[in-house]
Amino acid sequence: MKASTALLFVIPALTLILLFVFIPLIGVLGFSLTDFNLYALASSANLHFVGLANFIHLLHDHAAWQGIETTMTVVLVGVPATLALSLICALLIESIGARWRGLFRTAFFLPVVCSTVAVAISWRYLLNTRYGLVNQLLAMAHLPTPNWLGTPGLALLAVTVVVVWKGFGYGMIIVAAARREIPDELYDIARIEGAGMTQQLLRITVPMLAPTLGLLALLDAAGYWQLFAEPYVLTQGGPMGSTMSLLLLMYDRGFRWWRWGVASALAMVLTVIMWLFAWLQRHTRAAWRGD
């Protein structure tokens, strides 16, 4: 009886997941094995099963490797940076007086609720080579004023900065809430035992927050693997494809050039990478906890 009641509650969600996740996923897997493109849309006689040809093509496609590298860079740099910033800001706003706490919490959280496109457009102005605020400040300090969005390495850095700046406020709220859950007694005891601030941070705060941080890392990584809007608005994937994320590349292939076969293959690659990444993350966390 209990099991069937539980099933009743789960069925709606399961149906939705089946309809909108698993069936499309199988569809994408199917398409990735065909040369589905514009000509196939004109006449199904032009649709052929091509086996793994799309994947082999991607293997030799510089753009695909560059896409993986770009996205992975954003994940590997962006996730730790977001976590660090979330942690630092959460601890800072928890340590200051209640009067200012609300103000800072709102200020840091604001980018999260802002429209990504609007935010990216604002950053485009800030980073303008000739009139942007960033370069005007650099010029005032007599520092070189680089062409931020026109130089490959710098453009990726700029995209990562925007992504981190846009995302860390969310983690900050979660970490701050988790921090409040840590019993004060632990700190009292630590102080009595003679532990300094650093020791308290490393021995109490960070370990107690570890599950929260682990969850945030997983969520952030999942989000950053799907990087799209920021490079789309800031750079359109340029210069020289240096900010072309996997998802942007997939959009390009699929919806701009109507190569759904190749685009589906890219989607499968992204799915597998994300699965691998999540698996790896879970197992390192488990190993770290000593389970």
Add this chain to the structure above:
Amino acid sequence: MTFPARVGRNALALAVAVLACAGCARSPCDLNVWAVGVEASALQRMVPGFVRAHPNTRVCVENLAWSSAQARLLSAVAAGDPPDVAQVGDTELSTLVTLHAIVAQRPVVADFFPEALAVTRFHGRYYGTPWYVDTRVLFYLPAVLRRAGYRRPARTWRGWLKQLKAVRRILKPGQYPLLAPINEYEFLEVLALQQPVPVLRDGDRYGNFASPAFRATLRFYKRLFAERLAPRITDRQLINLWWQMARGDFVFYVSGPWNIGEFRRFLPPRDEHLWMTAPLPGPHGPGRSLIDGSDLVIFRDSPHQSLARAFVRYMLANAQQVRLFTLTGDLPARRAPWSLPPLAADPKLKAFRTQLERVRPFAKIPEWGEIMHGMRRMAEQVVIGGASVDAATDQLDRRVNYWLAERRALLKREDRSADAPAAGRRP
């Protein structure tokens, strides 16, 4: 209420909603017209005139965005629910022809610019009616050019290069003689079209970017950046192009007719004398430019073919072509409206009128857009990445050949079935 009962009631409500929506999906319009951006707004204002001539018809105009218009049209075609008439960009026309989605039309008037009409020609028939045209000319600052010692823009590449260098000498730091955003492929496309050798060969089956002609073009393009005549920036790195040009940040810019309107929108009337237009220079004399624009197409699945044809005919009349120009700045696809007051009186349109007689269409294949973007990325490798012209063009040819593989296979199959009786071929 028990749980399953509620589910049942909700399901019933959902079913009712779905049925109701099946009714709402059936359009109350006699003629569904899809257009893009400002042209859609203009059409909306021209529809009442058409309705007066065709009483008791309801025309609905749907406004699409440029960025998603083709995806919307293609999805509608794939779903078997296209509009009756649509505005389609020249570059997208071949896609709809490939999909057998639109019908051939006889040209409604005789005085189209020949190249504009040629763009709509596939297999000897005309798919779509040229509605407005668009080409690229030089926008420049006459006062700066005069200060550099020249009365008007040069007609050859060599002369132009000399002018650009002379201009560079009198500019302030941070200012450049030429704006050629590295994410816009049209400038390089125009330079390539000016050469006698096309960038695709064998009936658009293979890339021809490694030809000496294109390599010469690319070297010229590379030089513009290498000698700091143009900045290595994208159009996304502009704050306000018109304001920046008026300040002298850039002296030359190759662009299209919409910028006449944009300059007037962003600059006060007293700055009107600051900028001018001129036909393009070429490798050895007045240069050719590209021809682009939009066509009005009628869909095969439309049940209102004759009304659709009447609509297209109405929009091509002199009065409507001029009205479209006044509402949007779009240039008439026919010659006659050009001698009517609003167009004939504007000195800045003269360069466009001259250039339109000297244009060259691009390859009419669905892959063209992808090939042009590939060309742009290759040019980026050369201009920013320091790749060699020879290696970059060889690599581009390999890429283009891959993109055209499907087309080659299709043409081969068509050739084979053309030898056999025409059974099984689609009309």
